[in-house]
Structures are given as structure tokens and as C-alpha cells.
Amino acid sequence: MSFLSLSKVSYTYPLEEKEAVHNLSFEFEKGKVYGILGANEAGKTTMCHIIRGFIPSFYKGKLEGDIRLKNKQLDEYKEGELASIIGYSFQNPFTQISGVKETVYEEIAYGMENLGFPRQEMIAKVEELIDLFKLADLQDKNPFELSGGQKQRVALASIVALNPEIIILDEPTSQLDPQSTEEIFSVIDLLKHQGKTVILVEHKVDLLAEYCDEIILMADGEIVLSGDVKSVLSNPEVLKHGGQLPQVTRFFLEAMAQEKLKKEKRLPLTLDEAYAKLREEVK
Numbered sequence: 583m584s585f586l587s588l589s590k591v592s593y594t595y596p597l598e599e600k601e602a603v604h605n606l607s608f609e610f611e612k613g614k615v616y617g618i619l620g621a622n623e624a625g626k627t628t629m630c631h632i633i634r635g636f637i638p639s640f641y642k643g644k645l646e647g648d649i650r651l652k653n654k655q656l657d658e659y660k661e662g663e664l665a666s667i668i669g670y671s672f673q674n675p676f677t678q679i680s681g682v683k684e685t686v687y688e689e690i691a692y693g694m695e696n697l698g699f700p701r702q703e704m705i706a707k708v709e710e711l712i713d714l715f716k717l718a719d720l721q722d723k724n725p726f727e728l729s730g731g732q733k734q735r736v737a738l739a740s741i742v743a744l745n746p747e748i749i750i751l752d753e754p755t756s757q758l759d760p761q762s763t764e765e766i767f768s769v770i771d772l773l774k775h776q777g778k779t780v781i782l783v784e785h786k787v788d789l790l791a792e793y794c795d796e797i798i799l800m801a802d803g804e805i806v807l808s809g810d811v812k813s814v815l816s817n818p819e820v821l822k823h824g825g826q827l828p829q830v831t832r833f834f835l836e837a838m839a840q841e842k843l844k845k846e847k848r849l850p851l852t853l854d855e856a857y858a859k860l861r862e863e864v865k
């Protein structure tokens with residue numbers, strides 16, 4: 583039984599003529615981290631909205647094809663049910679803040695409160711998350727006073743609080759500095775180890791190379807390449823479709839083009855892999 587699958591999914595926004603995504607087919611497995619790559623307007627956010635069910639319930643428009651989650655059609659799920667299975671962090675972190683809570687602490691508890699979690703459990707969970715997301719200094723602040731990056735961290739903490747099986751993160755590090763970005767990725771790794779399925783739209787390929795199991799590359803509304811991280815991110819075709827390759831991989835491709843290294847199909851994606859490869863070469 584497939585966990586989550588798209589089959590021949592196409593979608594046109596209301597009043598638009600052109601399809602925003604076309605003929606998407608993909609099988610997501612439980613417990614893997616998927617990196618979604620692609621240029622601006624490639625359809626990444628639209629695909630995420632479809633998986634979460636915002637399309638067509640919120641955006642309307644014309645949706646075709648078949649979407650199944652745990653062997654049930656997506657449109658058979660009630661909105662509340664879907665919200666508890668799939669956590670969603672929006673591309674714009676300003677959309678994510680509830681607007682009804684006065685402190686970061688209460689904001690993180692907000693979702694649990696709505697679902698009627700017992701008070702003690704809620705407090706324990708909020709404290710654990712404040713620690714995990716390094717939010718202690720911010721816990722008494724008003725969420726609206728936070729910077730974009732701080733809002734992104736609070737948004738992610740609020741999602742993790744509800745313990746969803748699938749977590750969709752649409753560019754969760756776009757407003758973060760390199761250190762906070764690494765911290766978000768280590769949380770993603772932790773979620774993977776808890777068995778969560780993570781769908782991550784992200785442009786930072788060096789980090790995708792390190793943390794993802796699979797990559798989906800989108801261009802002009804279609805999935806143009808997909809597969810395990812090693813095969814996709816060492817494929818120079820990625821560049822032709824508006825995607826990036828890891829720095830290490832680009833270096834090896836260049837060295838091979840200049841015949842400084844012998845040609846190989848499997849290229850290193852991370853520094854650790856590059857060191858291992860070079861050690862082999864000098865043996």
C-alpha cells in the first residue's frame with residue numbers, strides 16, 4: 583500500500599488558462615525526507631497545496647487526477663482530519679502566526695489548545711519545543727514583534743507540537759541565517775528519526791544533499807527529474823532545468839571536464855563524500 587501518491591495530477595487556478603502544474607505523478611513513502619527543487623514559479627508551492635488539500639477546497643479552480651493518502655482518496659478526508667495528519671509551514675511565515683496569542687509560549691500551545699490537549703501534557707510539550715527550537719529568550723515576546731527568521735522557528739515549533747505524520751515545509755529557512763538554517767535541518771533530521779515524512783521545498787542544495795533521501799525537481803509545472811538524492815544531485819541535467827547542484831558536485835564535474843579527474847557517474851555530493859573519493863584516488 584502506498585503512503586501518499588499523486589497520479590496524473592494537473593491543476594489550473596481560477597480564471598487562469600494555463601495549468602499551474604501538469605501531469606504530476608509521484609509516490610511518497612513513509613519516513614523519508616523529500617527535497618523539492620525548482621526555479622521560481624515551477625509549481626512547488628502549488629504541489630504542496632494540493633497534497634495538503636488547500637487545493638481545491640480553499641483555492642477552487644480545476645483539479646484533475648488522483649491523490650491518495652493511506653489508501654483513501656484525499657477528498658474523502660475531513661479538513662480537521664487532514665490538518666492533524668499533515669502539518670504545513672507556509673512559504674510566507676507571516677501567514678503562519680495565529681494573530682490571537684500574545685506570547686510565543688501561548689502561540690506554540692495554540693494548536694494543542696484547539697484540539698483539547700490536557701493542560702499538563704501541553705505545558706510539557708511547549709517546554710520541550712522551546713528547548714528544541716532555542717526559543718527561551720523569545721518565549722514572552724509577542725509573535726508579531728519577531729523577525730522573519732524567528733517567526734519561521736516559532737511556526738515550525740507550533741507544527742511539530744501537533745505531532746503530524748507528514749510535515750510540509752515550504753522554504754522554511756528563507757529568512758534564516760546559516761546557523762539557524764543548520765538548526766532547522768537538524769530538527770528535520772530528528773523528525774525523520776521519529777518516522778515522520780518530510781516534504782521540504784528548499785533552494786539550499788548543499789543541505790538537501792546532506793539531509794534528504796529523495797529529490798523532486800520541478801520545472802514549468804512538471805516533475806522533470808526525481809529519485810534518490812545521489813542520482814538526482816549528481817546529474818548535470820538539473821542545471822538545465824533551473825536547479826542547482828551541490829558545490830562539491832560542481833567542483834568534481836569541472837575537474838572531470840578538464841580531465842583532472844577520471845570520469846565517473848556517481849559523484850560526491852557532500853564534503854565527507856569528496857574526502858572519501860579523493861582518498862581512493864590517491865591510493
Ligand SMILES: Nc1ncnc2c1ncn2[C@@H]1O[C@H](COP(=O)(O)OP(=O)(O)OP(=O)(O)O)[C@@H](O)[C@H]1O
Binds near residue numbers: 598625
Ligand atoms: N493564487 C494563484 N492564482 C493564480 N496563479 C497562481 C497562484 N499561485 C501561483 N500561481 C501560478 O502557478 C504557477 C506555479 O506557482 P507556484 O507558486 O506553485 O510556484 P513555486 O515553484 O512555488 O514558485 P516560488 O519559487 O516563486 O515560490 C506560476 O505560474 C504562478 O504564477
Ligand SMILES: [Mg+2]
Binds near residue numbers: 626627628752
Ligand atoms: Mg513557492
